[in-house]
Amino acid sequence: MSKKQNPQILSPENYIRQRARKLPIFKCYINEGWDEGGLAQVTIARQHVNGNITYCSYLVDLHCLGIKDTLFDFNIPEEHFNQVVDRMSEEYELVETDYALVHNIIYAGWEFAEExxxxxxxxxxxxxxxxxxxxxxxxxxxxxHCGDKDGIPLYVQGPFEDDAIANRIMSQLEKKLGAGNFHYILKVDSLPFDDWDEEEEDKEDDEDDEEELDVDDDDLPFGGIDWEDEEDDDDEDWEEDAGMIFYREYARNSYEENARLFLALSQYLDEVKWDQEEAEYDDEQDENLTRLIALSVLLYHEIIQEEELEKWLDRWTDESLRYSVTDDSLYEMLGLPDKSSLTPKDIAYIRRESDSGKLYKYLLKRWGDLPYLYTMKIQEMEDSLFRNEEIAAARLKFPDYGLIKLLDMMNRTPEGRIKEDELLYESVFGNRKEITPLEYVCLQAMRLDYFVSKKNFAGVESIYFMVDDQFADENQDEQIGTFLSIILATRISMLRIYLKSEREA
Structure with missing residues (x-):
């Protein structure tokens, strides 16, 4: 499946809603003088296991209006995030601070304004x-401290809040508090932040008479800021936009309506090839798949127990901090004693040789009886009896070798003879600090096989979230990219079977 046909199951918005709190805090920033000026520019960044950053920024008016604006960026390289901070620092002095302070500032401004x-x-x-x-x-x-020095709401008209906006705000204050119970300063020409949207649109709405006032987005500071220097790929932009459009469209539906739509759209999947190299898609299939992704997000949310999903995600996240995925551990995957056993010539040949028979002969001639050779031999076996015997013999000969352990576990999965503890990284690879992309895919494939056999939707979902989160697209190994396509196909197929059985019940 090409990159275009492999959209993320979670949109950035959904990821932040469902997973952001599980990411560790990376850094927090606030503008100097926020306590004196009453206007706080807060940025909170969290770090993914792949090293990338998701951050959210908030403009908090502690005098009156609360959270006036906010923006976010998702899963960007740390270097990109540092550039964002540098650009913000050019406009106003930022200082790094701890999370507790910015948390209290945001909640204080939010609660004060809502009152x-x-x-x-x-x-x-x-x-x-x-x-x-x-x-x-x-x-x-x-x-x-919120409000002016006496704790009374103080409305300060900003440079991009025209008279119409100011009048609506003043009217709201009079209605809620009564004349004389708030302070105001009109026609302020400058504020601590100069990088605000220069083109102000006067968008009066019909909500003047409502109890609460919702200020228009385009009247706010972040409205016209574009943090991106690079031009995005047109296809990716289309897919992301279409996915969110479909998601919002279907979010208004009932579970039953979305289930019916999913089953109708998924009928074409019988003819779809999920293999990356063989797949051919037309525009209609592209749109169908994007719609199915959006529907599946909503349907999985209804089906899955959140506690079960969080349990598995916590396990995967905790263990991922103890190892890395790199080709540097190729010697360990082969079963060699140390890295010096591999020459650059060996590495080049192993990476380019696609014929498994030739690779087997090369490894056998070069090093003799390696545990990886047993793995290759077992994978070629079609007779289940001989395969079982070979796995048992290999387990006795190489009891600590990870890939043979995984073959044994996948062999036992259909019989229901796998314990949950066996799914953990340490039970397969022990204390190894590095594994290859192939070993990583085999580990996750074993887990996926286990969860499918148990019809465990939360487990399948946790595997996708973890793999997708751990690898940025630009750094994605081909094997991992292919595996993500397999998870996507599995996820949709499982949901389809579940919904069909539910309808027939």
Whole structure:
């Protein structure tokens, strides 16, 4: 499956909503003088296991309006994030701070504004609030002053809030608090942030009479900022946009409606080839697949127990911190004693040789009885009896060799003779700090096989999330990319079988 036909199951928005809190905090920034000026520019960054960064920024008016604006960027390289911070620092002085402070600032501004009838930015409610930890006793309480020096709401008209906007805000304050119970400063020519949208659109809405005021997005600071220097690929832009359009369209439906649509759309899958090299797609199939992805996100959310999904994701995330995936561990995969056993000539030949028979002969002649040769031999066997005997013999000869362990486990999966503890990294690869992409794919394939045999939707979902999160597209090994396509096909096929049986019941 080509890259275009392998869209992410989770959109960035959904990932932040469902997974961001599980990522460790990387860095937090705030503008200097926020406590004196009453306007806080906060950035919170979390780091993925692949080293990339997801960050959210918030503009918090502690005097009156609360969370005026917010933006985010998803799964970007650390170098890119550092460039973003540098650009922001050119406009206002940023200082690094701890998470507890920015958490308290955001929540204080949010609560203060809501008490006087101002809702936070819509993207905060839908997405970026989930970048924050739960507001519970684990977060130290820091007193954050809101309002003017006496704690009274103070509305300061910004340079891009025209008279119409200011009048709506003033009207809301009078309605909620009464004349004389708030302060205001009109026609302010500058604020601490100069990188605000220069083109202001006056978009009056019909919500003037509502109890709460929702300020238009285009009136806010982040509205016209483009953090991206690079031009994105047109196909990727189309796919991302289409996926989100379909997601929002289907999110309004009931579970039953989406299940019916999914079954209707998935009928064409019987004729689809999921193999990357053989697959041929037309525009209609592209759109169908994108629609199926959007529907599957919503349907899986209904079917899966969140606690079960989190249990497995926590396990995979914890163990991923203890190893890395690299071709540097090729010697360990082959079963050689050390890296010096491999010459550059050996490595070049092993990487380019696609004929398994020739590779087998080369390895046998070069090093003799390697455990990897047993793996190759077993994988070529079609007779299950001989295969079982060969696996048993190889396990006795090389009891600690990971790939043979995995073959044995996959052999036992249909019989239900796998324990959950056997799925863990340490039970397969012991204390190894590095594994090859092939070993990583074999490990995840064994887990996928196990979860499919148990009809465990949460387990299958956890494998996709983990593999997709651990590898950025630009750094993705071909074997891992192919495996992601297999997970995608498995995920959709399992859902289709489940929905068909549910309908027939």
């Amino acid at each position: 006087i009838g101002f809702k936070p930015h819509k993207d905060f409610l839908s997405t970026t609030q989930y970048m924050l930890d739960e507001d519970n006793e684990t977060i130290p309480i820091i007193e954050i």
